[in-house]
Amino acid sequence: MLDAPQTIGQYSPKKDPLEQLVLGWKKKGKPFKTKEFENILLSLSHRKQPQEIIDQLAKMRQSVSEEQMPQFLQQTRFIINTLKKQQSHKIHEWDLKELVAPNETDSVATRTLLDNMKEVGQNIAPPSEFAEVKKRRSIKSLSLRKVKLDIKKSNEDVKASNQNEQKIEIPTNMRAYFKSDMTDMDAVAKQMAADIKSHSLMLAAKIEPNEFLEQNWTKNKGPNIQKMIAYSNNFPAMIRQDIVLATSEAEQKKVIKFYGKLLDECVKQGDFNAAVNIVASFNDSSLSRLKHLQGDIAEALEKNGRIASMGGNFKIARQEMGKYEGGDAIPPLMVLLHDYTFVDDGNKDKIEVKDGKEKIEITNLAKLEMEGKMLTSFVNIQKKAREQKQQVSGSSLIEHLTSQHISESLAYDLSLSNLARGEGQQPKYDIEKINHIAEITPAVAKANHNLSAYMEKLVHDSKGLGNIKDFDVAKKKGKNAEWTQSFNSQGQLVFSFKGVDVSAIQNIPPGEFVQALARELNEAGYKITISSESSDKIVLEGDNLIKFAQQAGLNLKEMEALHEVSKAPSDNFKEAWNNANEIKVEQQTQKEEKEESTSTKAVELPNQEKNEKTSLPSSSRSVSEPQQKPVQPIPAALSRPNSMPESIKIGSRSRSLPPQKPPRPVMGLQSLINKFSEIEATAQNNPRLKEQAGAVIEFLQKIKAKEGDNKSKEAQIVDMLKMVSNQSVFDPTITDAAKKGIQDMSASAENRRSNGMLTSYRGNGAQQSGFLQELRDKQSARLSTETEKKSIVTPNKSH
Incomplete structure (x- = not known):
């Protein structure tokens, strides 16, 4: 038991750990050492916001007697100085002017802080500005200026360093690099180890220290630690994939040798997290069974293979970190998490002390001191990370490391293909299969990622989950x-799905999540049957799976790749996918027809006898031009997909159209015709624009009347629009409308083409060429006519 000290004013040591510090709380009867005090304060400063600590000290000061004031000020100054030293990178976010009562003319916090920063401050700010800051008792503007200047100086140092640095030829594709002679392996491994360390430091710098406290990373309160965990787990996946996707034994040996050199460089450069994960990679079951490679793996691990040993509480890893003199060593993440878990589980948050005859419960400052000691080490790493001037060279290894890799089960299957079970088996390399797996891996990765992301979105947006009893309580606990x-x-x-523990005796079973999500999916058009309320699974297959995959943004090719690596039959799935797409297209066409029909009814044709004003649909643009005849509206016939006249009169020109044989509607075609008809109708003063719009309309009308399947027609329209948008001969209004048409039509057409619904369209070059030539002939004829007219009116001027 500890003896309780006297209280200050109305504050008792049992109320808050900060008050215990200000009171000069003792450890085993002796005052805390400076380092112990700093460690406690560091842990405390990440449980509370720095401003919260300052506000609490300001409130405490109002209750301190004159006799107790010296002790209070001494402890408070030390607290402020410690906070400044520990979290200087956050100093510009603080407003430390409220340490004493607002009516005080002299702020202890500001004065102390200004005294500590005086030397730095005068170096970065003019004397007049520094005097003004001191007068106002505020360091905010001074700190912001310091931060900006620090960033500017850092950028200049980086630029100068880059100019003096010798560039190394970095591979742009790791798989291709492993197939080369790799004569520069040592230099490449050294540079890539530096790149990995820079990336690791960048991730470490983003971790908030409070993510380590109370094991917050296990409670959805440690997002940056989770990113670091995912990054660390990528090492085994990457190395495993590179070895099993090699197409020869010689290539496999080169891959192993490269990662062995990378391991040694990581240890040399102080990235022990990467080193431990590289070693763990070679213990993967897909690799440990490949007997023909064990000698090479042993050679790669000869120097630093024991660094991942968990014996003696990671004794070897800790010894190697102790030898490193760089000051910016990155400890293995699993060691850090192990230490924080050990301290948190092994020490109580509260302890009992005697207060006279009464026992009181206070915060366990010894636990805070242990946590702060570990945090101090990590915060120092973060400071180094923020100060680092080393830039990533742009090597493909970082991209390769952070991308999606083949699954563990697929890697094991490839391992079995490489070396079958049984004595005396020799390694085999099915190059075609290996290359095919490498080719579809990005599609499989995207499929898995999108399916998971879409379920995450459904869970996030779900209203049904919010109605589950006590789920809101669980969410508040992270x-x-x-x-x-x-x-x-x-x-x-x-x-x-997994159950969620609300408390030690209360749990939300997974079946409640499943039932709530299944109801919402069924309301959205799915047909999901849950066998019982105790079921913890949502199973999607057939039409449900197709609907889910399409809403997740996937196409048939990506889903077929997922079927292939999972060894699932895909023939029936492909047919069902195409049928679902056909239905989807038909529904979209019917919807568009209905919208266009509604739009058509809103058009009032001009009445020549009554000379009434023309009323255009709301989507049309009405253009009034002085001293011009009223612009005629789009003829209603153009807005009726199933009705086409033999000729259309727009303005003063009549155009003959092919005899109509009503085709099935094509998605978006009528909207395009309407759009270009608007352009033509409003181009009274621009014969070139009117002519070009008319040519496009004529082409679209021919497509509309033409016999044939809609898929081919849509492809022809998209190709024509692309040609129009890329030809400088067309007016910008036409090219803009064409680009908009491509956006509206190409997505569905290209999607169906990639899904196998649209047969390969090789283009209609002759038709497009004739379309462009016909347009040029018309323009030439018009220009010739205009030239003749001008020469008659102004014979002395040439056109």
Whole structure:
């Protein structure tokens, strides 16, 4: 038991750990050492916001007696100085002027802070500005200026460093690099180790220290630690993939040798997190069974292979970190998390002390001191990370490391293909299969990512989950619905949900999440049957899977790749996908027809007898031009997909159209005709624009009347619009309308082409060429006519 000290004013040591510090709380009867005090304060400063600490000190000061004031000021100054030293990168965010009562003319906090910053301040600000800052008792503008100047100086140093640095030829594609002779392996491994360390420091700099406290990374309160964990887990996936996707034994040996050199460089440069993960990669079951490579792996791990050993509480890793003199060593993340878990689980948050005859419960400052000691080490790493001037060279290894990789099960299958089970088996390399897997890996990665992201969106937006009893309580504690995702050999997408612990005796079973989400999916058009309320799975297959995948932004090619690596049959799936797309297209066409029909009814044709004003649809642009005849509206016939006259009269020109044989409607075609008809109708003063719009309309009308399947027609329209948008001969109004048409039509056409619904369209070059030539002939004829007219009116001027 500890003896309780006297209280200050109305504050008792049992109320708050900050008050215990200000009171000069003792450890085992002796005052805390300076370092111990700093460690406690560091842990405390990440449990509370710095401004919260300052405000609390200001409030405490109002209750301190004159006799107790010296002790209070001494402790407070030390607290302010410690906060400034520990979190200087945040100093510009603070407003430390409220440490004493507002009516005080002299602010202890500001004066102390200004005294500490005086030397720095006068170096970065003119004396007049510094005097003004001191007068106002505010350091905000001074600190902001310091931050800006620090950034500017850092950028200049980086620029100067880059100019003096010798550039190394960095591979742009790691798979291609492993197939080369790799004569520059040592230099490339050194540079890539530096790149990995820079990236690791960047991730470490973003971690908030409070993410480590109370094991917050396990409670959805440590997003940056989770990113670091995912990054660390990528090392085994990357190295495993590079070895099993090699197309020869020689290539496999080169990959192993390269990563062995990368391991040694990471240790040399102080990136122990990367080093430990590289070593762990070679223990993967897909690699440990490849007997023909074990000698090479042993050679790669000869120097630093024991660094990942967990023996003696990671004794070897800690020894290696102790030898590193760079000051910016990155410890293995698993070691950090192990230490914080050990301290948090092994020490109580509160302890009992005697206050006279009464026992009181106070904060365990010893636990805060241990946490602060670990945080101090990590904060120092972060300071180094923020000061680093080393720039990533742009090597492809970072991109390769952070991208999606083949699954563990697929890697094991490839390992079995490489070396079959049984004695005396020799390694084999199915180059065609390996190259095919490498080719579809990005599609598989995208499919898995999008499916998971879409389920995450559904969970986030779900109103049904919010109605689950006590779920809001769990979310306030940082807990949320969690699930795992898998795609099995039956072609089923399975989401397996986990229960959520609200308290030690209360749990939300996974079935409640499943039932709530299934109801919402069924309301959205799915047909999901849950076998029982205890079920913890949502299983999507057939039409449900197709609908989910399409809403997740995937196409048939990506889903077929997922089927392939999962060894699921895809023939029936492809047919069902195409049928679903056909239905979707038909529904969209019917919707468009209905909208166009509604738009047509809103058009009032001009009445020549009554000379009434023309009323255009709301989507049309009405253009009034002085001393011009009223602009005629778009003829209603153009807005009726199933009605086409033999000729159309717009303005003073009549155009003959091919005999109509009513085709099935083409998505977006009528909208395009209407759009270009608007342009033509409003181009009274621009014969060139009117002529070009008319030519496009004529082409579209021919497509509309032409027999044939709609898929081919849509492809022809998209190709024509692309040609128009890229030809300088066309007016900008025409090219802009063409580009907008491409946006509206090409997505669906290209999607169907990639999904196998649209047969390969090789273009209609002859038709497009004739279209362009016909337009040029018309323009030449018009220009010739205009020239003749001008020569008659003004014979002395040449055109």
